[in-house]
Amino acid sequence: MGTLGIIIAIFVIVFMAMKGFSIVFIAPVASIIVIITNGMDFFPSLIGTEASFMTGLTGFIINYFAVFLLGSILAQYIEKSGAAQAIAQKVLSITGTEKPFPVLVAIFLIGAILTYGGISLFVVLFVVIPLAKPLFQQLNIAWNLIVIPVFLGIGTFTMTMLPGTPSIQNVVPTKYLGTQLTAAPLIGIVATxxxxAAGIWYMRFALNKSIKNKETFKLDEEANEKQIELKEKVPSFFLSILPILVLIVIIFVGSAMKVENIVLIGLGAAVIISAIIFYKYIPSHKQAVSLGANGSVMPIFFTSASVAFGVVITLAPGFQAISDFILGIPGNPLISLTIASAALGAITGSASGGLGIAMEAFAQSYLAMGVDPDAMHRISAIASSVFTGLPHAGAVLSLFALTGLTHKNAFKYVFIIMTLPNLLALIAALIIGIFFY
Incomplete structure (x- = not known):
């Protein structure tokens, strides 16, 4: 009954998320289902101070709030100053805007540069869409193809694979495994x-097929797309990318020296530099800081709610059967860890949420088996993202809201571009992890 209750709760999370309910509401509802069906003490399991839904929620916030806060403030400076726009325009000037495929490559590169520089993928969407739309219209490219370069840039290698990336998916394992942000560089580079390669191939394939089918730039007349204005005065490309370069250098040097909380040091330095060099490009620093601070609240609550649900699951008696099944999967332990991380990422629709649950539930068990922590770090992070291109994922819903696209006309591209590159990269990562770690 307990295991069945967990399965029902997971179904409720997926179903309600696809219906548009917030995970902040869904997670406690699903947790209550788990608590009742597993015969757990109700209030101690839900709001207790020892091990409960609430301690899982607050524990994640305590560990990662500073990362979300500084990252969100940095994103505001990069966006409000026009730095992100300047970087995007520089990339477009290099790739050109006369042919369809180079434009798609440029959009992909812009997303990758910004997310590797610590900018939230949600902010990147606000930068890329208004730049891409007139180009797609000018070249008569089918508008639903926009999701391919965007998600290839923000939802694959810069999220979980590249060593040193400041994404929350790369930070989470460090807290459980004692690893650095540059963990398992060989695995990360090969996976990248x-x-x-897989993403670029599919992008060209989808574009050629679209052209062959004579698909053109056409917006749904009923689409409620958001209009975003571009800034006229923006900083130079060098100034625009300087905070990002500083962040990356600090992370690599600090990780090599095994400095604790290096991502916070890097983000803090990037914020200070941004405040100085973008001073004349931002009308109000108070507004930028305040918007950044406020903007960090909902993302961390979304993720922590998913993790808190995971904590309740791990405490439930019915979870023992699931845990035994996962730990008992034959073969290298990295394979079973991969299955657990991928499944939990799919269930929550969030790579960071699924990864947090997987680390909470299994990290210590795998470390006790003698599994290399660096390999665990990189492979579990990659695995958590493989099946997150699902209908209820927050990034998917946000992109559709910004572009006026729908699940009907664009979701197939989202699913393929999020799944294919991540899955192939995961297979490569597993092979290297099994034979070399």
């Missing part, structure tokens, strides 16, 4: 190459 595989993901980019």
């Amino acid at each position: 190459i595989v993901a980019i």
Whole structure:
């Protein structure tokens, strides 16, 4: 009955998320289902101070709030100053805007540069869409193809694979495994190459097929797309990318020296530099800081709610059967860890949420088996993202809201571009992890 209750709760999370309910509401509802069906003490399991839904929620916030806060403030500076726009325009000037495929490559590169520089994928969407739309219209490219370069840039290798990336998916394992942001660089680099190659191939394939089918730029007349204005005065490309370069250098040097909380040091330095060099490009620093601070609240609550649900699951008696099944999967332990991380990422529709649950539930068990922590870090992070291109994922819903696209006319591209590169990269990562770690 307990295991069945967990399965029902997971179904409720997926179903309600696809219906548009917030995970902040869904997670406690699903947790209550788990608590009741597993015969757990109700209030101690829900709001207790020892091990409960609430301690799972607050524990995640305590560990990662500073990362979300500084990252969100940095994103505001990069966006409000026009720095992100300047970076995007520089990339477009290099790739050109006369042919369809180079434009798609440029959009992909813009997303990758910004997310590797610590900018939230949601902010990147606000930068890329208004730049891409007139180009798609000018070249008569089918508008639903926009999701391919966007998600290839923000939802694959810069999220989980590239060593040193400041994404929350790369930070989460460090807290459980004692690893650095540059963990398992060989695995990360090979996975990145595989993901980019697969993504570029599919992007060209989808574009050629669209042209062959004579698909053109056409917006749904009923689409409620959001209009975003571009800034006229923006900083130079060098100034625009300087905070991002500083962040990356600090992370790599600090990780090599095994400095604790290096991502916070890097983000803090990037914010200070941004405040100085973008001073004349931002009308109100108070507004930028305040918007950044406020903007960090909902993302961390969304993720922490998913993790809190995971904590309740791990405490439930019915979870023992699931845990035994996962730990008992034959073969290298990295394979079973991969299955657990991928499944939990799919269930929550969030790579960071699924990864947090997987680390909470299994990290210590795998470390006790003697599994290399660096390999665990990189492979579990990659696995958590494989099946997150699902209908209820927050990034998917946000992109559709910004572009006026729908699940009907664009979701197939989202699913393929999020799944294919990540899955192939995961297979490559597993092979390297099994034979070399």
